[in-house]
Amino acid sequence: MQPQSYSNHIRYYAPHHFVFYPLLLLLLLACLFMGWHDPAQRTLWLGFGVLLVLLGWLSFMMRQHYALNNQNRIVRLEMRFRYFTLTGQRLEPMEHRLSFGQIAALRFAGDEELPALIGRTLAEGLSPGAIKRAIQHWEPDYMRV
Numbered sequence: 001m002q003p004q005s006y007s008n009h010i011r012y013y014a015p016h017h018f019v020f021y022p023l024l025l026l027l028l029l030a031c032l033f034m035g036w037h038d039p040a041q042r043t044l045w046l047g048f049g050v051l052l053v054l055l056g057w058l059s060f061m062m063r064q065h066y067a068l069n070n071q072n073r074i075v076r077l078e079m080r081f082r083y084f085t086l087t088g089q090r091l092e093p094m095e096h097r098l099s100f101g102q103i104a105a106l107r108f109a110g111d112e113e114l115p116a117l118i119g120r121t122l123a124e125g126l127s128p129g130a131i132k133r134a135i136q137h138w139e140p141d142y143m144r145v
Helices: 014-037 039-087 100-106 114-124 128-134
Strands: none
16 A cells, blocks of 8 residues: 555545546536437426435435544544643643644654644644645545545
8 A cells, every 4th residue: 555645635435536526527428418418308308317416425425424524533533642642731721723634644654744734734823735735744644535
């Protein structure tokens, strides 16, 4: 497996991203085509198209929603534990000044640079992307949904 870094940390779920969604898009385009070229059945084809859009939206939301909410909670707990382990201080007094996106980006930082990067993020208000680009020793996360 290739080492994880900023440029390759996004994960794809092949059946969803490369089969289901392209097939859904193809069917939606077919509905629009048929609705355009079959005026007698236009309402029926456009209705099918709307159903396909709703199906795609629902499948995306349900697939991600529960798993990501749970993982977001775990990421917060992980960062609290790591910060306490590294510094002997609690993260909670500073945590309210960090967005979840910043906390999630900080988790990729190696232990030797995490406390300083948290301080820099608080001082400079770094965006999640800027935090990830500033990381020198990337800690991979191969388990994110």
